[in-house]
Amino acid sequence: MKNQPSRRHFLKTVGVGGTFSGLMARVTNVRAFAAANGRPALIGGTPVRSQPFPSWPVITAKDEETWMEVFRTKRWNRLNGTYVDQFEKAWAERVGAQHCVATSSGTSALVTSVNALEIGPGDEVIVPPYTFVATINAILLQHALPVFVDSDRETFQIDARKIEAAITKRTRCILPVHLGGASADLDTILSVAKKHQIPVLEDACQSHLGEWRGRKVGTWGDLGCFSFQASKNLNSGEGGAIVGNNATSVEVARSFHNQGRAAPDAGFAWARNGDNRRLTEFQGALLLAQLTRLEEQSRTRETNAAHLTKLLSEIPGIQPARMIEGCTRNAYHLYMFRYAAAQFSDLPRQRFLKALQAEGVPCSAGYSPLNKEPFLKQTLNSRGFRHIYSEKEIKALEERNVCPENDKLCQEGVWFTQNMLLGSKGDMEQIAEAVRKVQRQAGLLVHS
DSSP: OTTSOOHHHHHHHHTOOSSSTTTGGGHHHHHHHHHHHSSOGGGTOOOSOOSOOOOSSOOOHHHHHHHHHHHHHTOOBGGGOSHHHHHHHHHHHHHTOSEEEEESSHHHHHHHHHHHTTOOTTOEEEEOSSSOTHHHHHHHTTTOEEEEOOEETTTTEEOGGGHHHHOOTTEEEEOOBOTBTBOOOHHHHHHHHHHHTOOBEEEOTTOTTOEETTEETTSSSSEEEEEOOTTSSSOSSSOEEEEESOHHHHHHHHHHHBTTBSSTTOOSOBSSOOOBOOOBHHHHHHHHHHHHHHHHHHHHHHHHHHHHHHHHTTSTTEEEOOOOTTEEEOOOSEEEEEEOGGGGTTOOHHHHHHHHHHTTOOOBOOOOOGGGOHHHHHHHTSHHHHHHSOHHHHHHHHHHOOOHHHHHHHHHEEEEEGGGGGSOHHHHHHHHHHHHHHHHTHHHHHTO
């Protein structure tokens, strides 16, 4: 029984004094302790946690009321409605931008912005390899080339120190992603961009209200993109937005997203090639209602994330993502950490994830190496790309797009989703206790 905790340690853990007189008054803590020190739930033990985390989205009567207002007006399209216009104004004000164009998705925001910046065949765009596929799909749709710059494993962000070495005469744009809600190193990125006179397009799709040096991300570059997809911290099922301070670039984006119309009331007069990337009035109304709760929810996530980071940092083998100095606010769309199997009796990460899930803590492994996805090679060797680029050029790109640090990150990363951070302080403590329990019983899990 040498692995069992001492009586003194037991009493300290459950939060009672040196006698058993107060023990029965803390029966909940006793049960949690017993569960944590028993068999792993994955192999038949009692889970640390049995209650679900807060569901998402959070809805109120106001959401339904606003939705029905749109329904009854019969003005469901933004061209004859007012809700999308209202949201664009509200979002621009909230993030401190002069202009905003709402779009049908975050992907649409990226595609529209790439077109507004005139990125096309023959161009290269600097991107991180640790991001959602939409970031590079927007580039590939223009028959431009994604040039991957390796990740900084400690922060999960693009390693901005390596960007300048990736720039060539073909580089048309730097597209950093503010991953998980934290900020990429904008000081370095903007300095390199200015030196080489290259536009910066911020992918802030996961970073609603995130900040760099006290100013909202998405407003530092030439244009910034947000997503309001169902999992996002501001949610309308699908939706997106472009923000910016350059009236000309934003107006091109507005025109492109509305089939290239010269102006909203221009009828069948076209200023340029375009597409239909418009947001509906229903989505605009939902966003206006959801926006009223965003700040309060963001504060809750930040408070819980700070507590969780303190707890997890005390566990050998668990390394929460570090925020870059200059990131003054993390939106925490994701809570991310790195897992070191060596500190868990060499328990494989996939087994660790399953064990943690069994203890009542949802989690995932995060992204795989985007630069190694088979579809990318297929796309670059497709008929359209072969018309533009030689086999030698494509081969050279593949050799440049090697990201060894990102490969390691993709083997170590673990994610919790933003809704988990809307719970209580006790929820964060149960997450940490579940991790500690898996660590204590890792040897048993390795051999079971």
